[in-house]
Amino acid sequence: MKSAEILAKFDMVARRRVALSTERSYRSWIVQYLAFLVTAKGRAAEGSEAKMEVFLSQMAHDDYSSVSQNQAFNALLFLYRHILKVEIGDVSALRCPRKQRERYVPTQSEISAMFAHLKNTPTYNIRLLAALLYACGLRVKSGCELRIKDFDLERMVLTIHEDKGDKDRQVAIPEILLPAIRRQIARATALAQIDIDAMQPVQLPGRLDRKYPSKQFEIGWHFLFPSPHPCPHPRTKKIVRWRIGEDVIQRAIKRAAQAAGIPGKVTPHCLRHSYCSDLMDAGHSPRRVQEAMGHSDIRTTMGYARKECLDLPSPIDRLPRKSA
Template identity: 35%
Template sequence: MSKSPFLNQVRTELRTRQYSLRTEKSYLHWIKCFIRFHDLSHPQKMGNQEIEHFLNHLAVDRHVSAATQNQALCAIIFLYRHVIGREIVDLRYQNTRTPKRIPTVLGEEEVKMVMAHLKGKYWLITAILYGAGLRIQEALSLRVKDIDFASQAIFIFNGKGRKDRYSLLPKSLFEPLKSQIEVVKKIHQQDISQGAGMSSVPPAIYRKYKDSLKTQGWQFLFPSTHRCMHPYDGYLCRHHLHASAYARQLRQAVSASNIVKRVTAHTFRHSFATRLLENGTDIRTVQELLGHTDLRTTEIYTHVVGNRRAGTISPVDFL
């Protein structure tokens, strides 16, 4: 916990409203930046002018992205609405519109090239991203019990927007997944022999299933290398692999593949959706598999497919 009673109050409010740990860390970061920017003045004594000054500083002086500006604004609005107890109105600053861009997509050969330079769990994570269209945090948060070989489905618990859904479980991944589950089993047995064996779970699940959390089904499919103390409930547990560890391996694989496109974990999700549409999958099915609330979010992939299938020939090709 922070030494500041005020920041502890903010943290308590975030946890009471069940914000994710990532959001908690992000909001606390921006709130601290806001307070430090104004020479440690208490937010109670500040208002619209100070908020606008800080947000303009981020945009003009620090050149942060539109998404980062919006995140900082959301953190400050949360602070005043739920902690200070004051609504911020007539703010001369609106959410910055994030530019709509066509997503970067890899072709099948490019995917093969990248995956050829990945091994073990990093290869398997990439295969799940591309084969099931998961976000990186969804893939890393998978537990052994979420893999349903009988139904050929992957269960995604509490995905973006706090929604549960199912996605495809590719048949070609059956054996690699079973091998990974055996790895998890060995790590889990070692933890139990050392008096541990608990998996990291949200507080509400901890209270409800506390006696079951040492079972193999609750263990993460891609466990972290080291155990840690749970940030909320304080018990010794094993969390999942950190996204930065995967990102590091992916950068190396992309570099070794000599691919000039900007490739991130999300690129495989984009490629999954595009490939399904190219193969004639109904867009509503793609929307369901991706977990999109709004069909318009899914429709962006039709632009990628359209660009490739329009059949338009460039004039230079006639020369």
Template identity: 35%
Template sequence: MDDIRPPVAQGSTRFLDELRLHIRQNGLAYRTEQTYLFWIKNFIRFHSRQHPKHLGSHEIEAFLSHLAEQRNCSVSTQRIALNALVYMYKRFMGVDVGDLRFSPAPAPKRLPVVYSREEIAAILSHLRGVHRLQVELMYGTGLRKAELLSLRVKDIDFGSNNIFVRGGKGDKDRTTMLPQRLKSRLIQQIGHVKRLHAQDLLDGYGEVYLPNALSKKYPSAATDIAWQFLFPSTTIGKDPRSGTLRRHHLHPSALSKQIRKAVQAAGINKPAKSHSLRHSFATHLLGPVHTNLAVAVMSKKSPIEERIARFGGPK
């Protein structure tokens, strides 16, 4: 359950605890919170554990230059560290760090990995059961791995042939198409979830994790079949937020391992990444004539990303 935010002690005056609360109050995703805290801790350690209030622009520049010159970090890694530090100083501490000048990391242009239709078929031939269904869903819908694993039973709408993605990248909701050929297997998967949930209730479990404050707003929703994860874990675990024993969704590492094994077994000499299924979805959706356009669309940075790429930081 490492995608559930742990609680922050009430009334804590620790700097990092107050920063965590600020991040949560501003609605940033938990993955963003984890990433920002990781780089901020690295920044503090780099400067001999000095409190950030005693550090400033010069120390930020030294740290970012160190990432490029000594640690050989990529430009994307350096950009993430920059975002974390600008958030801490500008939004949390209210300190304007000004125009930062540091050694930029090299920015090689890399095209996303795209599997051909034949390679997709070969990968699928080496997958079985729930993992094959998961890979077919990612390829057939363009879902990210985290979005796939976060799906609940209620997010599959057979009537409108839609899949609802809740709290996707940028904490935004959206819909994507429901592949017709996967309908029967999704119905079977939901049947499996219902049987597993019924047994959990008999065993004294059956309460699923609910995001935000939904557990208070809808007290009975946690045991409702509609809110159960579409791909539940095979084991019961402890919720780090409340200590409650409950069944979460399958761990992302299990899916990554299966994809890696399938790509190797298929003899494909390309990186085994779940996100490549999303790139393949976009490319094949546009068709072979528009392959270059698909690659450009999947590679294109937003205006904000372009601005940060020039190391100006958020305005």
């Protein structure tokens, strides 16, 4: 099968099996792998497992991160299993080193200073979206994809659908954000009604628009932070109402952090880190925090706890001092 045929089949199969962001990542790695197969190293390796081993080992030699190597490995597994219909055995590639790095967790004073420099645009309520990321511990993608129906203001509950690992979870809505949420829902509802009257569909997850076509024209399914103009769906090319892009909030938070003079690299995901760490520091049960964060393993949650070593006194304090 030629490279063009493989990629065409991949595009068709991937849209039914993986998220759009995963599809783009897998496609990039598969393109690199297909280019590798026509090189001398690629042709010299015999068997699919051997070719994968050489490709992945070369990534380790080229100093790729372990995250990138794992991503490439999963992309190649998808290629062989779902596109080429070939079962892969053991692959013993040289592994990229897994580097242990400290998460940057902004303090509450830093977050407050950054929020003071966040500015809304004529199109988007940036301040509310950033506040939801911190107040509810949302991942940036989940925050951008919030829909009107996700908010139960009577019970003060927010439901996050299809979060990492394709899991749903619920978190409490802070009372302080209720007025801003109500205003944003009213704004999003008004735009949704204009779309419904014009028979302009909203983008739905997966193939839901085919299974339940009427949901494209239900107010509850419209985004809380809708895009200003309809645009082509990246897969189907159908004109739909989309939502705010992750890059919009990423740039806004970066500018606000710089304006506030925060020295660390602040991203929207750092607000999720702060949500977890602040709850742990406040003495809340790790199990409750784990459930709110959507972590599968309690060890992931405990990684956000304040380092006990920071309370250790330095032995230099006990050295005898010369009197003046």
